[in-house]
Amino acid sequence: MPRRKLEPGLEPNRRSELLRAAARLFVEKGFDATTTRDIADAVGMRSGSPFYHFRSKQELLKAAMVEGLDAGYARLLAAIDGLADPEQRLRVLVRTHLGTLLEGECPAPMLLGETRALDAAAHAEIAAAFDRYQVPWQATLDELAHAGRISSAAPPLRLLLFGMLNWSKHWYRADGKLSLDELADSAVALLLGAPPGARGER
Amino acid sequence: MPRRKLEPGLEPNRRSELLRAAARLFVEKGFDATTTRDIADAVGMRSGSPFYHFRSKQELLKAAMVEGLDAGYARLLAAIDGLADPEQRLRVLVRTHLGTLLEGECPAPMLLGETRALDAAAHAEIAAAFDRYQVPWQATLDELAHAGRISSAAPPLRLLLFGMLNWSKHWYRADGKLSLDELADSAVALLLGAPPGARGER
């Protein structure tokens, strides 16, 4: 017996398959334009079956966002592990974030606009996940300010930075001339200005 | 006879009322979640009547975007009229754009994500309107680069700049501590770095 098709719920994979498909479709077509039938089709289920795994379409969105953000957070921590220089760390944060956003399967920040449909409790869970995600960013900006590389690390700076990165989802084309590395460099250069020692250490 | 209620089409106001209501609702609830009945209600019409003015819901979105962008463009030109200094002009462009976006009635850039629902012809019209809107920005950035105030005015810079401004729609609260002037200053400071002469001319 190769693999029982029955015994639902014992395949934890199905849940995350649904989540990934939902995230992709929500980004592609929007929350409202994506039907639960689309999501079911994408993973080879029948129309009613997603509701065995999730109570509602809203919960699918909430889970996709929270789990997507937490996965991105883990990727961030792994990428900056051991990097002591805040400038280098900023560069890695930016590049990793762009990778998640533009190449990854669950560009959670792009779904921010879709959360209109969610209730207050879901908003709170998502906000908490965003807060976690932003911790290493703010820490790095604080260090840069302390080192005099930027004039201030007040909150608007972090928000403007995320804005300039996240908006790239609207215009960046993977098949264009601009590579992700170059885009990351442009963003870091915009934030830090030209390197103080002319051509920098890297 | 105070005012004929009949004779439709002779009131050009109704069309722009529909457009303004549609833009506001599309931003608030999203294109798909906004029904043509919502839009009709918002201007006191019956459910079928918007279709007397617009062929489809899609055309309502397209018209709201194109006319919103062109109105913003006109506001931009009026605001920078006579400003010779590129740094001052950038500041005014940024502040005017934020005003349109965060206080105005038709924050067209925020509807960019909703255009998924439109066909290629509509996309082309909207892209043309965006191109018009960006002309004074690129010109100003080119001047700043020429004057040595920024190291390069290559296209990614303009796109990153729009991103950091447009994203503020997701987090900026008019009732918060940060004023629009302060936000504009933060954005300009991020782009230009600290003024070369320490505390600048303004």
Next chain:
DNA sequence: CCTACCGATCGGTAGG
């Protein structure tokens, strides 16, 4: 611009 309406679709559920 209104009335009356249609065909299609959608989120969700019962029961297995």
Next chain:
DNA sequence: CCTACCGATCGGTAGG
């Protein structure tokens, strides 16, 4: 996780 289905809603239209 499937079958079968419901109630509600939605974009759009005919005819005036």
